[in-house]
Amino acid sequence: MGGHRRGAMGKILAVVIVIIGLASAYPILKNQYPLPEDISTHGHLIDDQLNDTMIEAGISFVGAQLVLAFFLWSFSGRKPGSPLKDFPGGAKVLVIFAFVIVGVEVLALGAFGQKAWASVYFTPAKADSLQIQAQAEQFAFYFRYAGPDGKFGMIHPEKIDEGSQNYFGLDPENDVAARDDIVSGELVIPVNREIHLMLHGKDVGHSFYVRELRIQQDFVPGLDLSVHFTATKTGKYEIVCTQLCGLGHYNMKAYLNVMSQADFEAWLKQQSQ
Amino acid sequence: MQWRQIVFSATVLVAASAVAIAGPAGGTISGKVTYEGTPAKMKPIDMSKEPSCAKMYTTPPVAETVVTGSGNSLQDVVVYISAGAPDDAALATAAVFTQKGCRYIPHVLAFQVNQELKIVNEDQTSHNIHPLPKLNREWNKSQPAGTPAISEKYDKAEFIPVKCNVHPWMHGNFAVLKNKHFTVTGDGGAFLLANLPAGKYTVTAWQESYGEQSQEVTISGSETKTVNFVFKAKPY
Numbered sequence: 001m002g003g004h005r006r007g008a009m010g011k012i013l014a015v016v017i018v019i020i021g022l023a024s025a026y027p028i029l030k031n032q033y034p035l036p037e038d039i040s041t042h043g044h045l046i047d048d049q050l051n052d053t054m055i056e057a058g059i060s061f062v063g064a065q066l067v068l069a070f071f072l073w074s075f076s077g078r079k080p081g082s083p084l085k086d087f088p089g090g091a092k093v094l095v096i097f098a099f100v101i102v103g104v105e106v107l108a109l110g111a112f113g114q115k116a117w118a119s120v121y122f123t124p125a126k127a128d129s130l131q132i133q134a135q136a137e138q139f140a141f142y143f144r145y146a147g148p149d150g151k152f153g154m155i156h157p158e159k160i161d162e163g164s165q166n167y168f169g170l171d172p173e174n175d176v177a178a179r180d181d182i183v184s185g186e187l188v189i190p191v192n193r194e195i196h197l198m199l200h201g202k203d204v205g206h207s208f209y210v211r212e213l214r215i216q217q218d219f220v221p222g223l224d225l226s227v228h229f230t231a232t233k234t235g236k237y238e239i240v241c242t243q244l245c246g247l248g249h250y251n252m253k254a255y256l257n258v259m260s261q262a263d264f265e266a267w268l269k270q271q272s273q
Numbered sequence: 274m275q276w277r278q279i280v281f282s283a284t285v286l287v288a289a290s291a292v293a294i295a296g297p298a299g300g301t302i303s304g305k306v307t308y309e310g311t312p313a314k315m316k317p318i319d320m321s322k323e324p325s326c327a328k329m330y331t332t333p334p335v336a337e338t339v340v341t342g343s344g345n346s347l348q349d350v351v352v353y354i355s356a357g358a359p360d361d362a363a364l365a366t367a368a369v370f371t372q373k374g375c376r377y378i379p380h381v382l383a384f385q386v387n388q389e390l391k392i393v394n395e396d397q398t399s400h401n402i403h404p405l406p407k408l409n410r411e412w413n414k415s416q417p418a419g420t421p422a423i424s425e426k427y428d429k430a431e432f433i434p435v436k437c438n439v440h441p442w443m444h445g446n447f448a449v450l451k452n453k454h455f456t457v458t459g460d461g462g463a464f465l466l467a468n469l470p471a472g473k474y475t476v477t478a479w480q481e482s483y484g485e486q487s488q489e490v491t492i493s494g495s496e497t498k499t500v501n502f503v504f505k506a507k508p509y
Contacts, residue, residue: 161338167441247401
């Protein structure tokens with residue numbers, strides 16, 4: 001009687017597991033949650049890698065649920081006193097097999113993803129890329145352009161004075177290169193030109209993330225890190241901080257404004273005035 | 274601007290005559306705060322990260338660390354009696370500091386020791402009021418949109434820079450003063466300290482970027498003395 005009920009429960013659970021497994025896979029197969037538009041030259045590599053990961057993890061996930069459901073269905077409702085069945089060779093072989101399978105899977109993803117990662121992080125920016133410095137602080141981003149002279153002024157932390165908009169600590173009185181530096185709260189860039197973004201953290205850890213650029217890089221105080229990318233489509237996109245940085249983290253954002261080369265030059269000229 | 278000056282001069286005259294008629298009310302110190310040289314060009318404030326504030330301006334507002342007017346006048350200068358006058362009990366009215374369009378209004382707020390300071394948020398966004406005193410107790414309070422005014426007090430006299438931790442460009446000043454003889458210059462740079470009993474005073478003018486200047490003035494009876502302050506402006 002008891003065994004009979006246990007058997008029914010096991011079979012119901014097997015069916016529920018199959019339903020949950022397939023229902024979870026359905027929206028992914030239907031591409032219900034597509035990635036945001038990609039506006040970068042390297043983004044397709046990242047997207048391909050994400051797809052490969054999703055396919056591999058998806059097959060493993062659905063497969064594991066089906067195997068679990070199969071065992072539940074087949075071996076539920078064992079009569080009391082009937083002999084236990086063992087998997088040939090015991091659990092040891094199975095565990096080693098699982099380790100090898102998962103290990104190969106993770107290593108394979110890493111090996112194939114190497115190219116996508118390296119294109120962003122291991123190759124230097126081109127020599128003719130446009131250099132822009134990004135500074136993150138609680139709770140805003142500021143961007144600095146070298147100005148007409150093509151030279152960035154030195155940073156003097158003791159000169160930082162937010163009340164007079166000196167967010168970077170420039171010293172225009174003594175540093176001629178700093179006088180024409182352009183500081184903006186919006187990251188304005190020309191389309192189809194490589195941007196070399198140098199990240200400078202002012203206080204705590206922050207992160208630079210633009211979904212459409214497929215770029216996410218932390219700011220680390222004390223480390224000057226850099227990323228490079230080329231935007232392929234004009235428009236306005238959101239830059240958000242994705243590293244919890246304090247009470248105003250929710251409000252730490254800026255905008256990326258991708259313009260035509262002509263518009264960008266006009267903007268630079270206007271900022272220089 | 275011209276009109277304001279005329280209105281102000283008229284007010285000064287009326288006040289001076291009122292003082293003269295009232296007689297025993299005391300003397301008056303009036304004057305103007307100006308600069309010589311070239312002041313730094315105030316940079317426009319980029320509020321693009323806070324669209325609810327940015328849309329309140331047709332042209333971006335500029336920084337207010339040095340606010341100049343016609344005739345080389347300096348605005349937002351605190352002029353007060355730094356010595357010679359006894360400490361006064363705090364005024365019963367509250368000094369109001371408003372956050373509007375992601376700026377502080379007024380940029381420089383002068384009030385007395387132990388006088389109520391009322392902080393209001395009129396914006397659609399959260400602010401975080403963080404004054405940075407050296408002598409008084411430091412505090413740092415969040416004020417989401419639509420929440421009631423914050424009431425505070427300072428028990429020691431000092432000049433306190435104020436910032437908002439959410440909006441780095443927001444910057445203002447509190448001038449906490451010991452007596453009731455103080456004023457903040459408006460457009461035109463003129464000031465007037467009335468109802469001063471006879472005595473020897475030190476009049477001090479404080480500008481947030483240029484610092485302080487003082488002059489000695491002796492008041493006898495109901496006379497009006499003129500004191501002018503000239504600050505050296507720096508281009509950077």
